[in-house]
Amino acid sequence: MIEVLYFAWLRERAGTAREKVETQAPTVAALVEELRGRSEGHALALSDLRAVRVAVDQKLAAFDAPLVGAREVAFFPPMTGG
Amino acid sequence: MEVRIALDPFDPGAELSGFSAAGAGAVVSFTGVVRGDGGLSALEIEHYPGMTESAIAAMVEEARARFGLTAARVIHRHGRLDVGEPIMMVLAAAPHRRAAFEAAEFLMDYLKSRAPFWKKELGPGGETWVAARDEDEAALGRWGGAT
Numbered sequence: 001m002i003e004v005l006y007f008a009w010l011r012e013r014a015g016t017a018r019e020k021v022e023t024q025a026p027t028v029a030a031l032v033e034e035l036r037g038r039s040e041g042h043a044l045a046l047s048d049l050r051a052v053r054v055a056v057d058q059k060l061a062a063f064d065a066p067l068v069g070a071r072e073v074a075f076f077p078p079m080t081g082g
Numbered sequence: 083m084e085v086r087i088a089l090d091p092f093d094p095g096a097e098l099s100g101f102s103a104a105g106a107g108a109v110v111s112f113t114g115v116v117r118g119d120g121g122l123s124a125l126e127i128e129h130y131p132g133m134t135e136s137a138i139a140a141m142v143e144e145a146r147a148r149f150g151l152t153a154a155r156v157i158h159r160h161g162r163l164d165v166g167e168p169i170m171m172v173l174a175a176a177p178h179r180r181a182a183f184e185a186a187e188f189l190m191d192y193l194k195s196r197a198p199f200w201k202k203e204l205g206p207g208g209e210t211w212v213a214a215r216d217e218d219e220a221a222l223g224r225w226g227g228a229t
Contacts, residue, residue: 008128008200009211055198058133074130074198078214081158081199082114082170082190 002067004035006045007076010052013045028054029063031073046075053078083146084155085138087129092157094168103175106152108182111173112190118165121206125169127160130198134158141192149185151176156189158199188225194218 004021006014025031036043046052054061055074067073086092094113103109116125142154153175163169172189176182193199201212 005130007130007198008202011128055130055133058130058136060196074133076130076198077200077211078219079195079198080201080212080214081197082194082218 002031002070003072004031005072005074007074009077010045010075013041015039015041023067025067027063027067028056028061028065028073031067032063032075051077083139083142083151083153085135085142086155086157087131087134087138088157088159089161090159091167092159092171094171097155097157097171098173101153101155101173101175103153105177106175106182107177108179109173109175110179110182110186111171112186113171114169116163116165116167116169122165122203123206124165124204125163126202126204126209127163127169128200128202129158129160133198137197138193141189141196144192145174145185145188149174149176149181149188151181151185154185154189156193158193158197160199191218191221191225195222 002021002023003018005018011017023031023034025034032046036046053076056065056070057072098111138156142156145151151174155173158170172186174182174185195218203210203212
């Protein structure tokens with residue numbers, strides 16, 4: 001079970017801020033593939049990964065990062081702090 | 083070293099005068115303010131509670147080690163902000179001015195592109211998510227890496 005979080009326009013497109021996902025996906029990329037099948041909104045949110053950043057357990061990660069033991073995965077656009 | 087993520091407004095003057103920089107020869111502070119460009123009426127800032135604090139704490143620790151800071155404070159707001167309100171503030175204290183200036187710039191550059199905040203502009207044309215700028219990402223190169 002992984003807690004999946006969405007922020008900013010990814011949250012708006014996916015239609016949810018967080019959801020629990022039952023998955024055996026070995027990598028972030030494999031999880032993305034599964035999430036795209038959840039709804040049209042999910043597919044739209046995750047359609048262009050060049051515009052998406054990911055954090056695994058609150059640390060920035062790459063899409064090929066392994067998910068072994070991960071509890072939380074977050075998807076969001078490039079950050080605009082400051 | 084202190085990191086504060088705040089929903090409520092803060093007073094930059096009070097932060098500066100209350101900043102304990104004993105032993106430092108230089109204190110640099112930077113305050114970011116909501117601009118009223120293009121009829122913008124307000125900003126809505128979203129963040130990732132938990133990761134925001136830990137990511138900024140890591141940046142502050144890196145700045146402390148790299149520039150020899152004796153004290154540092156980062157304050158960043160979230161929620162709805164009106165034009166003219168302070169968004170964030172960085173305070174850096176070091177033995178000498180160059181280190182304090184550089185540490186403040188280092189922290190600003192990393193806050194822009196590596197702290198999990200997202201700004202939405204509310205204006206006459208409705209709501210728009212602010213896009214990250216290539217030059218902000220490129221600015222990280224100055225510090226020897228974009229990680």
